[in-house]
Amino acid sequence: MKKGKRFIALALMVLLVGISITGCGGGSTSTGSPDSGEKVDKAKETLIYAQGAEPRGLDPALVDDGESAKVMINIYEGLLQYNKDSTKVEPSLAKKWDVSEDGLTYTFYLQEGVKFHDGTDFNAEAVKFNIDRQIPPQATPDMAYGSFVYGSVKSVEVVDNYTVKINLTDPSTPFLNNLAMVMSAPMVSPKALQDNNNNVNQTPVGTGPYKYVSWAKDENIVLVRNDEYWGEKALTKNVIFKFIKDNSARVVALNNGEADMIDGIDATVVDQITGAGNKVFQAPGMNINYMAYNTSKAPFNDAKARKAVSQAINVPELVDSLYQGYSETATSILPTFMEGYDKSITQAAYDPAASAEALKAAGITNVHIITYTNPRPYNAATGQALAEAIQGYLSKVGVTATIDSFDWTTYKEKIKAGDYDICFYGWIGDNGDPDNFMYLLAHEDPTMNVARYANPEFNNLIKEGIKAPAGPERNKIYTELEKIAAADAAWLPISHAQTLAAYRPNVQNFLYHVTGVTPFAGVSKQ
Structure with missing residues (x-):
């Protein structure tokens, strides 16, 4: 970190220590100019959000996890953004756009006078720099989301300082929606990327309402309001993302006033939270919680073996037990409200007798499971609890499951290495x-396609779905993809979680977006 940033970080942390001493227990310190007559309540100047795991990084091209997204949404902006209540796209850094009749050229007209946090200009050259970075030949293997967002991009042209054209190889129905995503789509300062060897995971520089200040490993990330922001400025001066891995410890932090908002809560703590006078944010979730088989090696390169294990697991019973009404049993990959969902699709039915017979015939007596220790938005019970439940079901059909558990960052590396028979994962839309869900089973990156599933028929249908115009015919493609996935049993879909978070009663306008991010520009404390 440069000397100037060290000073800013130190000064802010001194301020925050004062806040924690005077404000966390509900009190506050008011200060002001003797002549102004104004008083400033310092406790109201800082929002503290406690999450269950640390981000992997803060470069939107190089990370793919929700913990990173929650921070990045406050630092960066893309050409487009989602409406606060849905995934309907709205203008952001692009104030308007045109699409050619053949669907192959998108022309974006950019906001003028916007600055990155480092003082450099946002313009058409910056857009081209950000997209070119993530498409061949510049794209690197660690840019997992690049093909999601820019897979159809052929080239980017700078028309003038505030007009840019994006040319596609084929029509792409989800393209505009992709440009509002918090992964890959946000604009990063080209200067910051050049200064940091094309990686700003530890030095993020965007155009958003908050600026990065510091990252204390295993403790917190501190942001400060961008007072030069081009749009409506954030209401609260400081935001701290605090990392508290244990679910119960986060609840205690909320109830004690040491945190203003928390995530990763489950049914077991709702009464404890509301009993202390705090509030619960609850909404339908756009997600899937699943178990994946490693289809790249024996024994689970055989669909019959995958189906046999799935038959050992009573999914509705498991969901009721672990999530107690705050998740619904998943019968397919897509959430029930998404285009392409078909209620007739079913997975391998619970049949422990058939499972035991098939597993014995296949000689499967042991499996190696890896899982994560922290809560996830799609699995508030933690990966550890889910793995142990599966372990119990497998023991009843004569299979011994060995579980290795890891913190989230290490788990991602273990997934990449591929040394497992079964793993647990999830996805927030x-x-x-629907392409955003189904494409996971066609992705070449093993940290996205954790089942390492490869099916040419499936992959060809994915390509058709991307190009197909929105409507019933396109929906049929995704229904067919669901059917293929269910027949091949590369995943065992488990549940769709409700979005749950909690906050103190003096927090105003808290929002946990359907895409799993937490924008704080409009949030304040009374």
Whole structure:
């Protein structure tokens, strides 16, 4: 960190220590100019959000996890953004756009006078720099989301300082929605990328309502309001993302006033939270919680073996037990409200007798499971609890499951290495389009396609779905993709979680967006 940033970080942390001493227990310190007559309540100047795991990084091209997204949404902006209540796209850094009749050219007209946090200009050259970075030949293997957002992009042209054209190889129905995502789509300062060897995971520079100040490993990330922001400025001066891995410890922090908002809560703590006078944010979730088989090696390169294990698991019973009404049993990959969902699709039915017979015939007596220790938005019970429940079901059909558990960052590396038979994962929809879910099983990156599933028929249908115009015929493609996935049993879909978070009663306008991010510009404390 440069010397100037060290000073800013130190000064802010001194301020925040004062806040924690005077404000966390509900009190506050008011200060002001003797002549102004104004008083400033310092406790109201800082929002503290406690989350269950640390971000992997803060470069939108190089991360793919929700913990990172919650921070990045406050630092960066894309050409487009989602409406606060849906995935309907709205203008952001692009004030308007045109689409050619053949669907192959998108022309964006940019906001003028916008600055990155480092003082450099946002313009058409910056847009081209950000997109070119994530498409061949510049794209690198660690840009997991690049193909989601820019897979159809052929080239980017700078028309003038505030007009840019994006040319596609094929029509792409989800393209506009993709440009509002918090992964890959946000604009990063080209100067910051050049200064930091094309990686700003630790030095993020965007155009958003908050600026990055510091990151204390295993403790917190501190942001400060961007007072030069081009749009409506944030209401609260400081935001701290605090990392508290244990669910119960986060609840205690909320109830004690040491945190203003928390995530990763489950049914077991709702009464404890509301009993202390705090509030619960609850909404339908656009997500899937699933178990994945490693289809790239024996024994689960055989669909019959995958189906046999799935038959050992009573999914409705498991969901009721673990989530106690705050998740619904998943019968397919897509959430029930998404285009392409078909209620007739079913997974391998619970049949422990058939499972035991098939597993014995296949000689499967042991499986290696890996899982994560922290809560996730799609699995508030933690990966550990879910893995242990599966372990119990497998023991009843004569299979011993060995579980290795890891913190989230390490878990991602273990997934990449591929040393497992079964793993647990999930997905929060980024853009409201069914392709965003189903493409996971066609992705070449093993940290996205954790089942390492490869089916040419499936992959060809994915390509058709991207190009197909919105409507019933396109929906049929995604229904067919669901049917193929269910027949091949690469995943065992488990549940769709409700979005749950909690906040103190003096927090105003708290929002946990359907895409799993937490924008704080409009949030304040009374």
